[in-house]
Amino acid sequence: xxxxxxxxxxxxxxxxxxxxxxxxxxxxxxxxxxxxxxxxxxxxxxxxxxxxxxxxxxxxxxxxxxxxxxxxxxxxxxxxxxxxxxxxxxxxxxxxxxxxxxxxxxxxxxxxxxxxxxxxxxxxxxxxxxxxxxxxxxxxxxxxxxxxxxxxxxxxxxxxxxxxxxxxxxxxxxxxxxxxxxxxxxxxxxxxxxxxxxxxxxxxxxxxxxxxxxxxxxxxxxxxxxxxxxxxxxxxxxxxxxxxxxxxxxxxxxxxxxxxxxxxxxxxxxxxxxxxxxxxxxxxxxxxxxxxxxxxxxxxxxxxxxxxxxxxxxxxxxxxxxxxxxxxxxxxxxxxxxxxx
Amino acid sequence: xxxxxxxxxxxxxxxxxxxxxxxxxxxxxxxxxxxxxxxxxxxxxxxxxxxxxxxxxxxxxxxxxxxxxxxxxxxxxxxxxxxxxxxxxxxxxxxxxxxxxxxxxxxxxxxxxxxxxxxxxxxxxxxxxxxxxxxxxxxxxxxxxxxxxxxxxxxxxxxxxxxxxxxxxxxxxxxxxxxxxxxxxxxxxxxxxxxxxxxxxxxxxxxxxxxxxxxxxxxxxxxxxxxxxxxxxxxxxxxxxxxxxxxxxxxxxxxxxxxxxxxxxxxxxxxxxxxxxxxxxxxxxxxxxxxxxxxxxxxxxxxxxxxxxxxxxxxxxxxxxxxxxxxxxxxxxxxxxxxxxxxxxxxxxxxxxxxxxxxxxxxxxxxxxxxxxxxxxxxxxxxxxxxxxxxxxxxxxxxxxxxxxxxxxxxxxxxxxxxxxxxxxxxxxxxxxxxxxxxxxxxxxxxxxxxxxxxxxxxxxxxxxxxxxxxxxxxxxxxxxxxxxxxxxxxxxxxxxxxxxxxxxxxxxxxxxxxxxxxxxxxxxxxxxxxxxxxxxxxxxxxxxxxxxxxxxxx
Numbered sequence: 082x083x084x085x086x087x088x089x090x091x092x093x094x095x096x097x098x099x100x101x102x103x104x105x106x107x108x109x110x111x112x113x114x115x116x117x118x119x120x121x122x123x124x125x126x127x128x129x130x131x132x133x134x135x136x137x138x139x140x141x142x143x144x145x146x147x148x149x150x151x152x153x154x155x156x157x158x159x160x161x162x163x164x165x166x167x168x169x170x171x172x173x174x175x176x177x178x179x180x181x182x183x184x185x186x187x188x189x190x191x192x193x194x195x196x197x198x199x200x201x202x203x204x205x206x207x208x209x210x211x212x213x214x215x216x217x218x219x220x221x222x223x224x225x226x227x228x229x230x231x232x233x234x235x236x237x238x239x240x241x242x243x244x245x246x247x248x249x250x251x252x253x254x255x256x257x258x259x260x261x262x263x264x265x266x267x268x269x270x271x272x273x274x275x276x277x278x279x280x281x282x283x284x285x286x287x288x289x290x291x292x293x294x295x296x297x298x299x300x301x302x303x304x305x306x307x308x309x310x311x312x313x314x315x316x317x318x319x320x321x322x323x324x325x326x327x328x329x330x331x332x333x334x335x336x337x338x339x340x341x342x343x344x345x346x347x348x349x350x351x352x353x354x355x356x357x358x359x360x361x362x363x364x365x366x367x368x369x370x371x372x373x374x375x376x377x378x379x380x381x382x383x384x385x386x387x388x389x390x391x392x393x394x395x396x397x398x399x400x401x402x403x404x405x406x407x408x409x410x411x412x413x414x415x416x417x418x419x420x421x422x
Numbered sequence: 423x424x425x426x427x428x429x430x431x432x433x434x435x436x437x438x439x440x441x442x443x444x445x446x447x448x449x450x451x452x453x454x455x456x457x458x459x460x461x462x463x464x465x466x467x468x469x470x471x472x473x474x475x476x477x478x479x480x481x482x483x484x485x486x487x488x489x490x491x492x493x494x495x496x497x498x499x500x501x502x503x504x505x506x507x508x509x510x511x512x513x514x515x516x517x518x519x520x521x522x523x524x525x526x527x528x529x530x531x532x533x534x535x536x537x538x539x540x541x542x543x544x545x546x547x548x549x550x551x552x553x554x555x556x557x558x559x560x561x562x563x564x565x566x567x568x569x570x571x572x573x574x575x576x577x578x579x580x581x582x583x584x585x586x587x588x589x590x591x592x593x594x595x596x597x598x599x600x601x602x603x604x605x606x607x608x609x610x611x612x613x614x615x616x617x618x619x620x621x622x623x624x625x626x627x628x629x630x631x632x633x634x635x636x637x638x639x640x641x642x643x644x645x646x647x648x649x650x651x652x653x654x655x656x657x658x659x660x661x662x663x664x665x666x667x668x669x670x671x672x673x674x675x676x677x678x679x680x681x682x683x684x685x686x687x688x689x690x691x692x693x694x695x696x697x698x699x700x701x702x703x704x705x706x707x708x709x710x711x712x713x714x715x716x717x718x719x720x721x722x723x724x725x726x727x728x729x730x731x732x733x734x735x736x737x738x739x740x741x742x743x744x745x746x747x748x749x750x751x752x753x754x755x756x757x758x759x760x761x762x763x764x765x766x767x768x769x770x771x772x773x774x775x776x777x778x779x780x781x782x783x784x785x786x787x788x789x790x791x792x793x794x795x796x797x798x799x800x801x802x803x804x805x806x807x808x809x810x811x812x813x814x815x816x817x818x819x820x821x822x823x824x825x826x827x828x829x830x831x832x833x834x835x836x837x838x839x840x841x842x843x844x845x846x847x848x849x850x851x852x853x854x855x856x857x858x859x860x861x862x863x864x865x866x867x868x869x870x871x872x873x874x875x876x877x878x879x880x881x882x883x884x885x886x887x888x889x890x891x892x893x894x895x896x897x898x899x900x901x902x903x904x905x906x907x908x909x910x911x912x913x914x915x916x917x918x919x920x921x922x923x924x925x926x927x928x929x930x931x932x933x934x935x936x937x938x939x940x941x942x943x944x945x946x947x948x949x950x951x952x953x954x955x956x957x958x959x960x961x962x963x964x965x966x967x968x969x970x971x972x973x974x975x976x977x
Contacts, residue, residue, distance in 0.1 A: 091661075104646065106643050225550075228547075229548070236423040249765075260641075262697070265693060324966060326964070347768075354772070362683055363683065364683040386783075
């Protein structure tokens with residue numbers, strides 16, 4: 082078995098079987114929600130094939146060093162990024178291609194490099210493993226240029242792609258890979274996992290991570306609380322339980338900070354809206370259990386139609402972010418519209 | 423190294439190719455008659471055999487036994503074509519060589535004769551990615567290439583090939599593969615691989631491919647990896663995340679019980695079992711489509727129009743009988759919308775939840791006859807409830823709970839009820855005196871007459887017989903002496919009322935005007951005037967804070 086791999090035993094066993102029967106397909110597609118261990122399993126599989134698990138684990142993209150590498154490239158001019166496409170290869174035969182640049186996309190330069198590198202024979206041993214992380218982030222050109230390599234990789238090469246949603250990919254990519262679907266981890270496994278890692282506030286982490294160990298680790302609870310307070314103020318103002326003036330300082334603070342990305346806030350906002358939905362339907366447990374009374378008060382004020390409208394508007398904003406809209410104005414407009422509703 | 427089944431069993435002769443008779447026959451005849459065109463376009467959905475046929479064609483043309491529909495498969499030229507390129511058969515990945523410079527190079531290499539075979543064959547795969555410039559650079563070459571050149575363009579998106587290129591080539595469009603033929607092919611492959619698979623298991627795999635051979639074979643690879651040498655339908659269905667009628671039936675059950683809580687449970691279960699939610703929403707839309715067809719078409723029609731077994735059709739018909747045609751149409755519409763929403767969603771689970779609850783909330787349509795009967799029975803009062811089916815639970819966040827907010831405008835429910843109550847034809851609303859102001863307010867807000875709404879909000883309004891008495895501040899008086907207001911009153915009360923406006927103290931005085939606003943002092947007068955302006959007041963109320971200074975712009 083793959084050591085210390087949590088959950089998704091079905092997938093792990095299937096890979097195990099493939100190895101045992103020597104039927105490991107050369108093109109694999111791992112799909113499933115964020116942080117459930119797709120890239121982790123890919124690395125473990127790589128380690129099984131190539132050895133040197135320690136070296137391979139260093140290419141974990143969630144490690145602070147690697148995050149820093151990607152973040153610093155964001156400030157590079159695009160020409161420089163194109164000249165030096167992003168890849169991680171601490172182990173010479175295990176190469177990770179990750180989304181790059183301010184938009185976090187996989188570029189055609191990277192896929193061209195991948196095609197080149199694919200032809201090289203292994204440094205040691207008989208195989209090479211390429212991991213294309215977040216292949217759903219490849220733009221149209223880049224995705225298309227992968228097709229031939231995915232279909233007929235050189236004999237020594239194993240290609241593993243990860244994507245949150247397999248249906249986001251080109252059908253032509255999907256059809257070339259043997260697919261594996263990852264599921265969120267069950268509550269019990271998550272508890273065990275959090276306990277073993279010795280994380281703080283285990284209960285809250287388990288609730289907020291929603292079955293994703295990667296999230297449970299990387300979750301910065303302080304930052305989360307801050308964002309949540311901001312988004313709660315937004316919802317209260319939008320629902321009409323707080324005056325607009327309560328939102329203004331939050332909005333200004335948001336506008337001032339350059340580093341805070343709106344995406345993270347929207348994610349929290351979605352979660353709060355989801356809790357409101359659950360509360361208004363009297364169903365199941367909510368993620369933000371610690372502020373239940375506040376949410377309940379809010380849920381009593383709003384109707385289902387209001388929630389639905391809010392979600393539709395937030396969707397719109399989430400799409401417009403890519404066009405670089407003004408975040409404060411967008412949120413102000415959201416509030417005004419929902420107040421009128 | 424293990425090769426996936428789709429590659430290992432890539433057809434090597436025309437007879438191995440599944441379906442595509444129209445392509446195979448035409449090409450075989452063309453080869454037999456020595457009428458080989460210099461340009462071909464192969465288009466069609468993924469996994470239908472475009473690249474495969476291109477390679478077979480290359481072999482047929484270049485085989486040492488002369489252009490023949492039955493290539494030997496052992497000569498150097500045949501082997502070269504099969505492995506995807508060499509000196510004479512040049513396979514180009516157009517997705518990574520899509521620019522004009524690559525095409526210029528291509529134009530150059532076209533001029534050189536083939537190294538060791540009869541023809542020089544260019545297989546340009548993923549041709550839809552070639553840029554317009556590059557295509558245009560190719561035009562002259564593709565129109566009149568040297569006699570030794572054959573171009574084969576393969577693409578999944580034929581519409582991206584410019585008409586000028588298409589007119590210079592023969593175009594073959596590949597069709598989705600037939601279910602039966604695909605099953606037969608997979609059965610043969612399983613036999614070769616020593617795998618036992620029952621017919622239903624193969625049917626599930628073939629279905630998963632949706633007419634693409636490669637998709638089905640990828641699924642077969644996955645199935646063999648998970649289940650070993652014995653394939654059974656149930657395991658494979660679970661593995662591929664296919665949905666049985668039962669799991670979709672839960673949704674329709676929850677719908678007929680108007681149970682939104684159950685909907686949330688359905689989503690929870692899907693997520694826990696690692697199903698792809700987008701896939702589910704697609705299946706759900708298909709399910710509602712099938713229900714609708716079962717409802718409309720009757721037994722014989724359904725047999726033809728629904729791709730399902732006899733037993734499944736039976737249960738579909740039973741479920742469909744519980745809903746009206748209109749309901750099913752609406753559910754289908756909403757589920758299609760849900761599918762579209764999920765496609766770009768960052769929060770698929772939440773979107774699915776909200777979409778399913780929306781299905782429940784949309785409820786069922788009440789037939790118009792029944793609704794009319796209800797109105798006649800209980801008067802206009804029930805008009806507001808009309809939207810809600812009799813058997814549905816009222817939403818927990820009932821609007822009645824909403825505490826009346828002093829200034830935040832009426833709730834949607836109030837607006838709605840005002841709208842419904844006011845113009846109800848044939849029955850004059852009784853117009854209870856107490857809410858005259860509320861209804862007026864709602865009407866004004868709804869019609870965008872916010873200045874009037876503001877005025878009414880700051881006045882006391884009493885309807886007494888044919889007279890509407892309004893006590894208001896002086897500043898609002900001129901607002902209300904307006905024909906817009908008159909017509910609004912007429913619409914709300916259903917008859918023209920005499921409007922009597924008195925200036926005086928109202929119940930809720932406008933937000934405090936600074937006490938120092940005494941008459942006589944010019945600046946103060948202006949300040950008080952400005953502060954009394956309803957727009958200014960509204961501003962202060964929304965944003966809070968204090969007014970430090972008022973400046974007269976005329977000075």
